[in-house]
Amino acid sequence: MTIKIYNTLTRRKETFTPIEEDKVRMYVCGPTVYNYIHIGNARPAIVFDTVRRYFEFQGYEVQYVLNFTDVDDKIIKAANELGQEVPEVADRFIKAYKEDVKAFGVKEAVHHPRVMETMDDIIAFIDGLIEKGYAYEAGGDVYFKTRSFADYGKLSHQSIDELRAGARIQVGEKKEDPLDFVLWKAAKPGEISWNSPWGEGRPGWHIECSTMAKKYLGETIDIHAGGQDLSFPHHENEIAQSESLNGKTFANYWMHNGYINIDNEKMSKSLGNFVLVHDIIQQHDPNVVRFFMLSVHYRNPINFSEALLESAKNGLERIKTAYDNLSHRREASTNFADGNESWIEKVNQHEQRFIQEMNDDFNTANAISVLFDLVKDANHYVNESHTSEVVIDHFLTTFTKLTSVLGISLEGKKQGDLQDEEIENLIQERYEARKNKDFARADEIRDELKAKNIILEDTPQGTRWKRG
Missing domain, CATH: 1.20.120.640 (Anticodon-binding domain of a subclass of class I aminoacyl-tRNA synthetases)
Known part of the structure; x- marks a missing residue:
């Protein structure tokens, strides 16, 4: 039987034909690691893990790559607020991400590339675009010449003229055209930076994924996936960069999962309905949450409610x-x-x-x-x-x-397993013991929980726990 995929690029279902027989090269855009992930981040993790599992069920070898954006304005801001270095913040939330999605039964990616570990490749990629006339340097910044790529807008199905109408050059930007987007940002005082041919700086968001996909999967990949919100401009810009440099189709199939609403309202920080995965999996069985996520087709919006x-x-x-x-x-x-x-x-x-x-x-x-x-x-x-x-x-x-x-476990809780409420009560008792300097009792509770396969992690936001 043949597998059909709805390709965002063509807006129709297409028969899946791999580049290499019985192999799938799949790149999924991962999180920017400046905080614990929210339920919107969990949906692509679960959805595309299921896609991977199904390909493997059908006998394919899946080269599954999911990146971490570990250099970004939000991470720099979080590092400043926490009084930590950027790599320290990134390490902490990458660890938290892996723990959270593991609770949902998400398999580890074959590769989890990080921007900081791919810097030389990113600089070489940008250099190649400049050499071919697709990018230019301006005062330490480097921009992509959007109009130089004739097919720009083909993923989001927008014309250059439509895009031009809403584009503006912001204060401090040195780009030649409002549609041009940044590949390399000149360093600001006190920011983490790397040396490059254009001076100290760091990469823009879009170039990172283009580079990591090429490094781990090649110039043309089978499937590129991510949330619907990434279709434009992120994935559109990835196509422009990659196809300009390589002269080849970047991805044969584009998959995007739908949005999550909370109680019929779009999830957002401003509405105060921003739900963290860490909180959800302490209140609900992660197996149930995964089952819920898969009960709606991945391209449709899903309403999250109790x-x-x-x-x-x-x-x-x-x-x-x-x-x-x-x-x-x-x-x-x-x-x-x-x-x-x-x-x-x-x-x-x-x-x-x-x-x-x-x-x-x-x-x-x-x-x-x-x-x-x-x-x-x-x-x-x-x-x-x-x-x-x-x-x-x-x-x-x-x-x-x-x-x-589907990544769903049929195993119930084993006899003797602690209920969530019992675990929370023991963690509170441990907190009180530590507060009263009764460290012997605190250690005793930790050991008791460990014996029941409950792993504790003490963080500035409180004690987190998970079943081992």
Whole structure:
């Protein structure tokens, strides 16, 4: 069967044809690491991890690259506010990001490139653009000549004239045309900087991803992915830079996930509905949050609310209960009937329908509907007076296989696991013990939690915890 992907570039579904047989070169724009990630950052992490898992399920080797922007105005501002160096802030929030997305079952990328580790390559990339006449230096800054790239606007489907109407040259900018964008910024006093042919400075945002994608995946990649908000100008500028320098198509398929609304309002700091992942996974099972994220097609907007999370929790429980009932019947039965081919075929049909839905632009919402149909049949079968060991095993294997594609775990909490409220109470008791200089009790609580696979991290914002 063929996999079809909705390509933002062409605005239609296209059959996926890899550059190299049985391999996928996939680049996903990662976070700017100046704070803990919010729920909007979690959606692409979960969505494109699922895309990767499905390709691997179909036998592809996926070269999955997700970058970290570790040099940026926001990081410099955060470093100043925290009284730390930029690399220290970046290290801290990269670690936090990895812990947060791991809780959602997101697999580690094959490469996690960082801007600070790619500086020589970025400078060489910019130098190449200048040499070819696509960029120019102005007072220590370097700008890309947007009009020099004839296809500019092809991803966002905007014309140069439309873009020109809203473009302005800001105070302090030295660019020749309002549409030109920065590749290299001259250093301001006290800022972190690197030496370059144009003086001390640091790269602009767009050039970073172009360079890292080329370094780790080549001049042309199969899939470039990210949030819908990155389509313009970030991804548009990446195309212009990369195709100008390399003279080749940058990415064959562009994938963008939809926005997240909070209680039917767009998430934003100004509205005060900015939800951090760290807070969510302390209040809700991360497995449920992932299931909720995949219950809507990745290109559609998704509304995040307590009521919808509760609905997702109930839905996931239905699947887990069916799986557990099968497992218990398997363990308890001593008198199995012979295998029933009609039931085996029913299960196989569900798997084929699941595959059809995932082949259609990774439609996880419809794939989950297929899982619920599998649940109905499993519940019907497990209540029959005579069941087959072969059929039960086939049900169990299929449940495991399909939920694994979605990155959903069917394992419940083990006996003896602490509830979230119990963990929070122990952390509060530890805080009081440390405040009263009862360090022996504080260490005792840490060890008690560690024995239960609860890992603590003390931060300036308080103690964070996760299940190990």
